[in-house]
Amino acid sequence: MNVSRHFGDVKAVDRVHLDVPDGEFFTMLGPSGSGKTTCLRMVAGFDHPTAGKIELYGQDVTNLPPYERDVTTVFQDYALFPHMTVFDNVAYGLKIRKLPESQIQQQVGDMLELVRLPGMSKRKPSQLSGGQRQRVALARALVTHPRVLLLDEPLGALDLKLRQQMQIELKNIQQQVGITFIYVTHDQEEALTMSDHIAIFNLGKIEQVGTPAEVYEHPATEFVAGFVGVSNLVRSPLAESITGSPQTFSIRPEKIRLGEVGGSAPKNMHSATGIIREVVYLGINTRYIVDLDGGGELMVVEQNMETTSMDVVEARGRKVNLMWDKSHARFIGGQA
Amino acid sequence: MRSDSSRRAPLLLTLVVAAVIIFLYFPATVIAIYAFTIEDKLVTFPPPSLTLNWFPITAGRSDLWESFSYSLAIASISMVFATILGTLAAAAVNRLTFRGKDAIAFLLILPIALPGIVTGIALSSSMNVLGIDKNFWTIVAGHVTFCTVTVYNNVIARFRRMGNSQIEASMDLGASGFETFKNIILPGLATALLAGALLAFALSMDEIIVTKLLSGSETTLPVWIYSQLSNRPRNRPITNVVALFVLATTFIPVILAYRWSEQASSEE
């Protein structure tokens, strides 16, 4: 156990209790204003909780200023010092610690290699690209060997391809270096890609904590089901007519099969009939929006194994019987 | 708005602008010419002939040098105090919420927005009440009051451009508040500080109204020039040289200040 926050209570964060396991890539996920960044800042020491405490490896750090905590941060805007070179930026923390010059040279050099920026030491931040600045920020934060590294939506400013590349790199670096990473993002795909565990925030509270698979397959609340991955939420009375239980359930679009109308569904499956209203051809798969006869709609995603774009166009308006395995229906808040 | 130099400005507009700029510089040019003229009583135009004679004569006037150094001393010290006060105020406002910021900005601008006589008489009568004699320090006190705002404006603009994340990053990496100030804040503010200080210096060097109300027996250079205006022209040529000299000396700080405040924006 390395970071525990009990009852962090600031206006933006409402009685959050979180234990972050050691050595993990831990993500705090949620929409803007959900309190995740505030939590991160409290761990870093920039915001003070109104009530509660923050413990780092057993030590109560709640009242310590940021410079007394063994925690460093990669900021959203990188916060590089513009009047210093890359080398001086990365070496900053080491110089504060009054380490010998030779050691500083060594460690900075190693770190720049780790983030794959060799030979950039003499440059100034204004001469670097966004991706390069991001790596410098990372190097700067890691070189002091913190016990926990905090990352505040560091990839937000990068374009898609670069972002995906950096996601993999960050994960690798974390595993290589072995430090606990606490990562904040609003991008659920990013969270699912990189994390060992995810905490989902909403309106200052934590909705669920779990592994990516757990959070995706077994959402604890409606919010989680809707936020992580695309999901279909079915509420009563429609839910009851399909499953026999009044509890709201969610079913992932890729788990639904489009079948012919007529005939009954196998015993282990739920079914519902409807008409295809919209079809979107996405190359790898096709997305269908189906208006259910019982009211409401469901999104269905099917891989285009045999379907061609021609078939897809003709699909609109077709009557279908949707079926899915009963075990794939996730009841919100526990099993029915 | 975006400047579009591909679009031609209307001719009339360009002429007006050119005229205004020439208008602004015309008097200085005239003075420059006059400083070299041989004529010593009147200001006939065109000047009969040119000479460098008046320069050494003016340089020989020790009373003028005294006034000049008096002005210099006042300006330098006022500059230092104004810089300290202005920076402190800017640092405070940087952390503040909306309401306090307005009030403080208002307070700071008051001495410079109110007519000089108001500031001058107010401070002067306070000093009378407190039984303080008018001297070097009373003038400094007056100057500091209205010079602070120039430093404040420059520094707070720089604070806004810097943003807080650099400061947070520094502390995050282990630097205490003081270390952060020395390593990050001060270098970041440096050129803005200097620019504001220089402007304060120029402002102080030039001031007359408040100075007259708060000074003792000594005079500053601008006050001396003023005295030459009210009397029948006795020392015209010398005054011309002095005028040219003053113009030249304010030239340099202003250009430097401009360079320095522009510098930071190119650094980012």
Add this chain to the structure above:
Amino acid sequence: MTTPAHAKERETVRPPSSILRDISTFLYRRPWLIMTLLLAPPLLWLGVVYLGSLGALTLNSFYIYNSFSGQVTPGFTLNNYAKLFGGSNPTIVFRSAGMAATVTAICMALAFPVGYYMARYASPRLKRFLYLSVLLPLWSSYIVRIYAWKTILANEGVLNWFLNQVGLAGARDALLTAPVIGGNSLSVSIIGMLLVFVYVWLPYMILPIQASLERVPQSVLDASSDLGARPFTTFWKVTLPLAIPGVVAGSIFTFSLTLGDYIIPNTLGSTLFIGNIVERNLGANNNLPLAAAMTVVPMIVMITYLLLARKTGAFDAL
């Protein structure tokens, strides 16, 4: 040499502790203390000393002045303010206000084209050049600029020589005999004062206008023309209103500085303005109460003006 080791095996090096760090931590946990320390000196000086002096001045305006003995006694009388309504004082006040307003108006008219040109048409280099060209006169010596004009306007000076050459001497004389603005000669006349006032304060008006015009987002102008507005309409309905804060900011200076000035009136004429009266009463008579009363008038006017200007957002343009 160092292979990336597991977190637990690597030691975390702490920065060395020191007194300064402890003080820093002490302060960090008490942000209100930091604020107090930062604000105390400037607030003490400006708030207490300056505002206090202004208050004392206002108090003084109510004190009693004995013209025989030259004594000032604390007390309360509205005598001084009453004097403001008597004799030539009202004329002086109106004259000062009128001059201030005229100067402001002329400055606005001259400054706006320059600011507009700088923001709209000037290339970056030209813009910098123009900016510097306006900045220099603003900060260069006030008294020297007045002195320069005195010599230019003198009977034997440049302007008269030019007018004589061009044959406009008659026009000039006619102008000088005009009521209100006329005078003995160009260098001793109201029109001369007006000219010098405008000259001296013009940069104060140009820069804020230029600043606020710069801030007009191009996208707003594009949207306006996109919606079908002709260039003039865009200018009138979009650009101009957005430039108002800058104009107001500039006017604060031109109005205030003209209102209280006595140097230009002294140098270029014998007509009396508020500043002259104040100076007189202060000097020879030592009639501080009357001088104070006279000063309180522009003070109140300007403070009101400032408070109103704040509403228009002019402060951001400074």
